[in-house]
Amino acid sequence: MSSAAFNPAFVPWFRAVAPYIHMHRGKTFVVGVEGEAIAAGKLGGIVTDLALIQSMGVRIVLVHGFRPQLTEQLAAKGHEAQFSHGMRVTDPLALDCAQEAAGQLRYEIEAAFSQGLPNTPMAGATVRVISGNFITARPVGIIDGVDFRHTGLVRKVDVAGITRSLDAGALVLLSPFGFSPTGEAFNLTMEEVATRVATSLQADKLIFLTQKPGVAIRPEEPVSEGNPVDTEIPLAEARRIVARLPRPETPLDTGYYLSRCITACEHGVERSHILPFAVDGALLLEIYVHDGIGTMVVDEKLESLREATADDVAGILRLIEPFEQDGTLVKRSRTEIERDIGNYSIVEHDGVIFACAALYPYPEAKTGEMAAVTVSPQSQGQGDGDKLLRRIEQRAREIGLGSIFVLTTRAMHWFIKRGFRQVPPDWLPEARIRKYNWDRKSQVLVKQL
Known part of the structure; x- marks a missing residue:
């Protein structure tokens, strides 16, 4: 058969x-x-x-x-x-x-x-x-x-x-x-x-x-x-x-x-x-x-919202992989995620990771990047993205940052509705500008804390 x-x-x-x-x-x-x-x-x-x-x-x-x-x-x-x-x-x-x-x-x-x-x-x-x-x-x-x-x-x-x-x-x-x-x-x-x-x-x-x-x-x-x-x-x-x-x-x-x-x-x-x-x-x-x-x-x-640990690397990879394949997210290797796992916050329901985001601080510029923002299609519309945004803002304030920024090609309106404003790429901290992909043409949005 x-x-x-x-x-x-x-x-x-x-x-x-x-x-x-x-x-x-x-x-x-x-x-x-x-x-x-x-x-x-x-x-x-x-x-x-x-x-x-x-x-x-x-x-x-x-x-x-x-x-x-x-x-x-x-x-x-x-x-x-x-x-x-x-x-x-x-x-x-x-x-x-x-x-x-x-x-x-x-x-x-x-x-x-x-x-x-x-x-x-x-x-x-x-x-x-x-x-x-x-x-x-x-x-x-x-x-x-x-x-x-x-x-x-x-x-x-x-x-x-x-x-x-x-x-x-x-x-x-x-x-x-x-x-x-x-x-x-x-x-x-x-x-x-x-x-x-x-x-x-x-x-x-x-x-x-x-x-x-x-x-x-x-x-x-x-x-x-x-x-x-x-x-x-x-x-x-x-x-x-x-x-x-x-x-x-x-x-x-x-x-x-x-x-x-x-x-x-x-x-x-x-x-x-x-x-x-x-x-x-x-x-x-x-x-x-x-x-x-x-x-x-x-x-x-x-509460299902928590900071990620090394045990969560595989779950994060499974979550973000479809979004990397369709171009929504920049591809990250397992090595990168393992190295940066302390930057990630996740939303977990019943042992399964349904959303994640990471905070990469730039202390010299008093700002930080909210990156790898991902919500599973199964839980979109249920507030997981808002939970993560609040957690990233909280983490940024705790380390003395005055703002957070995101780079996005598809979710501009979601962030604008939540208090972000668009700025030109040259607004980015110098260290982040060096890594900016000009071919990808990501929009830069900033939120003051």
Whole structure:
């Protein structure tokens, strides 16, 4: 069979995904799935994707909700659901219905993980699912005169028990139930269980699959074509958003999941995500594709902007090579980059370098050149260039420079919009004029600091 018969997009796609496969191997993800996702018929696709993710070495704890299933059980018994302070009031009948709904869903999920028909994504998969009494709970009690009865909160997570199960290669499945030391059962929320488990395990990711597609750029308004999802929100900004929103009462409120993501990040979970279960493959798109599909909340301590080290030389070469080939950048050898690596700053996302720039100072002229400015096509438009510019300006000020300059043949307007002005080449420091390529006719732009 000739190579032309194969999908030509597969090889570059697989190579682009490979760094994320390596990066996530051995990591722990806690995934919270709304009961609405199961009611919408999305269980099969979610289970298939989780099995695939686990097969690539990720340790998974799955927490399922059962909000619509419980409401349906109560309606079938002619009992109206009761809520207060954004929580369900769980009387004895509601507790019975909750146990019935949770048990039925748990069996459905276990059955879905047991599929293995030939010619399906689950063929050959062996996913062992372990459930158990890993959650100790306490009652919510009485708030403003409302007795929440069997509604509870997480008191303790059996970290050792869950860890042993994960170490054995199992997927841990948790229902939002907990038990007191006296054996009393309490109805919990999927969101609280998932958040507490993630923080107790110090999981690498907390992921919610929800009805909401994520948090919009303007969070007070619904997500739309003109108000798309904000793909990455720093923790400090997430706090500001929640502070100006009304108190969330339902999972459809913007702050409902965002506040859980904040809590997780504040307690050591590196990244928290809000994904739409309506999108087939949302988990795969968020975990293995750079742009993702939902909203990720990330602690600023994990800032991806840093100074380069010798270990980054190969990544920088890969990044700039296409731009050297098309003439955007002047070609630099590995030896040059290794020699000058201390001049480089990079933007790194999940272990992959997506942007770089270097500062070459000319102290005698109180200026410095911002060179090798490169942003990967995959992350252009996401602010990486602005991050690098700010870092180069900061580095220049720290060493007492009064200005920075760039030489460019194609990005003049980008720099002018950011405060640069064009000057003739003879403005350059004498040492730089000697290296100026008059045939290339690069434009010289300067910014005062």
